[in-house]
Amino acid sequence: MGRESKKVDEETVADVHDLTVSYHIHPVLWDVDFQVPRGKLMAIVGPNGAGKSTLIKAMLGIIPSTTGWVKIFNEPYQKVRHRIGYVPQRGSVDWDFPTTAIDVVTMGRYGKIGWFRRPGKKDREISYTYLEKVGMQDFAQRQISQLSGGQQQRVFLARALAQEADIYFMDEPFAGVDVVTEKAIVNLLFELREQSKTVIVVHHDLQTVNEYFDWILLLNMRKIAIGNVDDTFNEENLRKTYGGKLAILSKAANAMTKGRVDGIID
Amino acid sequence: MELLTSNWWLFDEIGKYFLPEGSTRRWVMFGAILLGISSGVIGSFALLRKQSLLSDAMAHAALPGICLIYMLTGVKDPLLFLVGASITGLLGAIIVSEIPRHTRIKSDTAIGLVLSVFFAFGIVLLTVIQKNFGGNQAGLDAFLFGKAALLVRYDLYVIGTMCLLLIGITLLFYKEFKLLTFDRGFAITLGLPAKKLELCMTLLIVLAVMVGLQAVGVVLMVAMLIFPAAAARQWTDQLGRMIIIAAFVGGFAGVVGSFCSAIMSKVPTGPVMVVVCSTMLIFSMFFAPNRGLIPKWLRLRNNRQRIRRENILKSCYKTCEERENWKVIFTLKDFTTYFRFSNYATRQLLHYLVKKQRLVSFNGGWQLTPQGLDKAEQIIRKHRLWEVYLTEKMDIASDHVHRDAEDIEHALDDKTVQQLEEELQSPTQDPHGKSIPNVDFSRERKTT
Ligand SMILES: Nc1ncnc2c1ncn2[C@@H]1O[C@H](COP(=O)(O)OP(=O)(O)OP(=O)(O)O)[C@@H](O)[C@H]1O
Numbered sequence: 001m002g003r004e005s006k007k008v009d010e011e012t013v014a015d016v017h018d019l020t021v022s023y024h025i026h027p028v029l030w031d032v033d034f035q036v037p038r039g040k041l042m043a044i045v046g047p048n049g050a051g052k053s054t055l056i057k058a059m060l061g062i063i064p065s066t067t068g069w070v071k072i073f074n075e076p077y078q079k080v081r082h083r084i085g086y087v088p089q090r091g092s093v094d095w096d097f098p099t100t101a102i103d104v105v106t107m108g109r110y111g112k113i114g115w116f117r118r119p120g121k122k123d124r125e126i127s128y129t130y131l132e133k134v135g136m137q138d139f140a141q142r143q144i145s146q147l148s149g150g151q152q153q154r155v156f157l158a159r160a161l162a163q164e165a166d167i168y169f170m171d172e173p174f175a176g177v178d179v180v181t182e183k184a185i186v187n188l189l190f191e192l193r194e195q196s197k198t199v200i201v202v203h204h205d206l207q208t209v210n211e212y213f214d215w216i217l218l219l220n221m222r223k224i225a226i227g228n229v230d231d232t233f234n235e236e237n238l239r240k241t242y243g244g245k246l247a248i249l250s251k252a253a254n255a256m257t258k259g260r261v262d263g264i265i266d
Numbered sequence: 267m268e269l270l271t272s273n274w275w276l277f278d279e280i281g282k283y284f285l286p287e288g289s290t291r292r293w294v295m296f297g298a299i300l301l302g303i304s305s306g307v308i309g310s311f312a313l314l315r316k317q318s319l320l321s322d323a324m325a326h327a328a329l330p331g332i333c334l335i336y337m338l339t340g341v342k343d344p345l346l347f348l349v350g351a352s353i354t355g356l357l358g359a360i361i362v363s364e365i366p367r368h369t370r371i372k373s374d375t376a377i378g379l380v381l382s383v384f385f386a387f388g389i390v391l392l393t394v395i396q397k398n399f400g401g402n403q404a405g406l407d408a409f410l411f412g413k414a415a416l417l418v419r420y421d422l423y424v425i426g427t428m429c430l431l432l433i434g435i436t437l438l439f440y441k442e443f444k445l446l447t448f449d450r451g452f453a454i455t456l457g458l459p460a461k462k463l464e465l466c467m468t469l470l471i472v473l474a475v476m477v478g479l480q481a482v483g484v485v486l487m488v489a490m491l492i493f494p495a496a497a498a499r500q501w502t503d504q505l506g507r508m509i510i511i512a513a514f515v516g517g518f519a520g521v522v523g524s525f526c527s528a529i530m531s532k533v534p535t536g537p538v539m540v541v542v543c544s545t546m547l548i549f550s551m552f553f554a555p556n557r558g559l560i561p562k563w564l565r566l567r568n569n570r571q572r573i574r575r576e577n578i579l580k581s582c583y584k585t586c587e588e589r590e591n592w593k594v595i596f597t598l599k600d601f602t603t604y605f606r607f608s609n610y611a612t613r614q615l616l617h618y619l620v621k622k623q624r625l626v627s628f629n630g631g632w633q634l635t636p637q638g639l640d641k642a643e644q645i646i647r648k649h650r651l652w653e654v655y656l657t658e659k660m661d662i663a664s665d666h667v668h669r670d671a672e673d674i675e676h677a678l679d680d681k682t683v684q685q686l687e688e689e690l691q692s693p694t695q696d697p698h699g700k701s702i703p704n705v706d707f708s709r710e711r712k713t714t
């Protein structure tokens with residue numbers, strides 16, 4: 001990969017190198033660099049608009065990145081898609097879509113089913129098991145718009161579980177979920193970790209970071225810090241992440257946007 | 267595909283009676299049905315992808331393409347028209363998607379812009395053709411509102427092939443289209459080529475619009491695409507069924523449209539098809555179970571009536587309880603002054619309660635029957651249990667709980683009531699000191 005290819009130890013499952021992402025011409029992530037070791041439950045923490053969702057989307061190839069590369073299990077993500085599970089932010093889809101809860105979970109099997117074929121009985125059964133796992137079996141045949149926000153979130157989680165992946169990316173799986181459900185979901189995440197799977201979770205509640213996660217990435221337009229929770233999740237890093245609006249970086253972003261518009265920078 | 271054959275059958279039946287064997291009308295009907303089915307199928311995706319307006323713009327943008335192709339080649343070939351229309355139609359779609367990306371103009375404005383500019387240009391070209399190409403243009407202005415009767419067998423071969431192609435591709439990629447329409451990001455993580463599939467869907471919409479142009483015309487084509495799908499959406503919450511119903515609505519419109527124009531002279535097929543589709547859409551909006559306006563309104567009304575009846579029983583119970591006399595006779599005036607319902611409404615409610623044996627008419631008044639008393643007790647029980655629950659478990663002041671209980675007493679089911687009672691360990695008094703009726707209590711009272 002050209003320059004200073006860092007020594008990647010075997011246990012690294014996700015390797016992000018010098019990632020810069022822009023919407024149109026407005027940069028929102030700058031030179032992000034980090035590695036995630038295997039079997040960790042990692043929180044991505046940062047204020048609104050910090051680029052957490054953007055980071056996940058760029059890592060999964062949903063949006064293009066301007067520079068840098070991402071490797072998952074030491075391969076470009078295109079090669080290991082069947083080993084990746086994804087829970088998007090709930091607000092990213094139209095819940096009035098004509099489909100049922102079990103149908104949505106079955107979508108998690110589509111990658112395994114392949115082109116042109118319809119989901120079979122076995123896929124339905126597997127999907128149902130995961131719906132049960134998140135406690136939603138009674139709602140299998142419900143139209144998805146008739147589910148509460150927390151229930152919709154659980155359906156999304158079940159869909160990701162149905163992917164039976166080795167690394168999971170979850171964008172705010174706890175948003176709009178009650179305390180009991182949150183604990184149930186966390187237990188599911190612990191279970192995944194025990195199977196030495198890696199879970200990367202965008203998380204907003206700083207109170208529970210210590211309890212739920214063992215690894216953390218602090219992010220605000222750039223990487224602030226990454227490491228195990230005990231060492232990294234400290235006041236100084238939090239202040240760097242949340243304090244001030246990183247005034248200079250925002251200004252630079254705006255200048256760059258303007259520069260591109262005016263044709264100063266290409 | 268079953269639908270296709272069933273429509274074939276319908277077509278045969280009608281054909282036997284009304285259309286002479288082998289006539290071109292038969293082919294027109296066949297074409298109209300296929301057209302209806304295919305626009306219903308792909309229209310479902312256009313609707314869910316919120317591309318109704320975009321489809322309209324693409325249909326209008328087809329007109330200059332048709333004119334230009336004619337001016338260039340001087341022949342009227344449906345395949346050539348299809349090519350010309352697709353090129354300008356797609357060009358329109360591309361402009362619509364590019365404008366908001368590079369300017370501050372929002373996409374609805376962009377759609378309006380493309381639609382009117384392309385259409386106006388088409389009309390200008392049409393006039394030019396009229397002036398310079400003489401009588402030959404007669405076929406071209408048919409593209410405005412469609413003229414199915416002018417279709418010849420060759421046109422229908424083209425239409426038929428395109429429709430089958432369209433339906434076939436949609437069935438083949440059904441799963442992928444569905445996922446992409448519902449959750450684009452997730453589809454990409456599974457490795458679906460989102461851009462290509464989206465282009466494919468747009469192309470299919472263009473195709474549906476283009477094959478419909480001769481029969482329905484650029485102005486009305488969007489209705490054929492969207493109405494069957496919108497009507498179908500009212501009847502079901504599952505995409506598969508929605509597509510089948512939409513296909514059926516479209517196919518049915520094809521039958522009616524071509525049939526009307528066959529038996530009545532000068533009645534155009536395309537507009538009739540659109541009228542049929544819109545009628546079915548309006549019917550669905552009003553009458554579809556669940557989503558329809560009238561079933562919704564009926565449910566609301568039934569609930570309101572039930573609540574009123576329950577309130578009447580409850581008020582009887584309370585009066586009896588106060589006077590410690592379970593045989594009080596109530597007059598009509600008692601009810602009307604208490605509830606402020608009209609005389610007529612009150613009589614209706616009372617009539618229903620007598621029919622259900624909750625009340626009996628007695629000396630020109632009404633009295634609770636044992637069943638009525640039971641029912642009233644159930645309601646009172648829910649009300650007072652809920653009041654206890656709110657004050658004891660939720661720490662709400664006792665003078666605040668009555669209103670909440672008024673609402674909940676009509677909604678709690680028996681299982682919840684039982685749980686409530688267990689949790690509160692069968693209380694006997696509500697927070698205002700009134701007794702909470704229970705099964706033993708009522709038996710005791712009835713015997714005295
Ligand atoms: N589709 C888009 N087009 C343009 N800008 C976008 C788009 N999506 C996000 N942005 C911008 O990118 C920045 C990062 O957004 P992102 O959604 O990644 O934030 P986030 O950290 O996930 O925030 P939240 O906590 O609110 O979910 C924000 O400033 C936002 O305005």
Ligand SMILES: [Mg+2]
Pocket residue numbers: 052053054089171
């Ligand atoms: Mg986000």
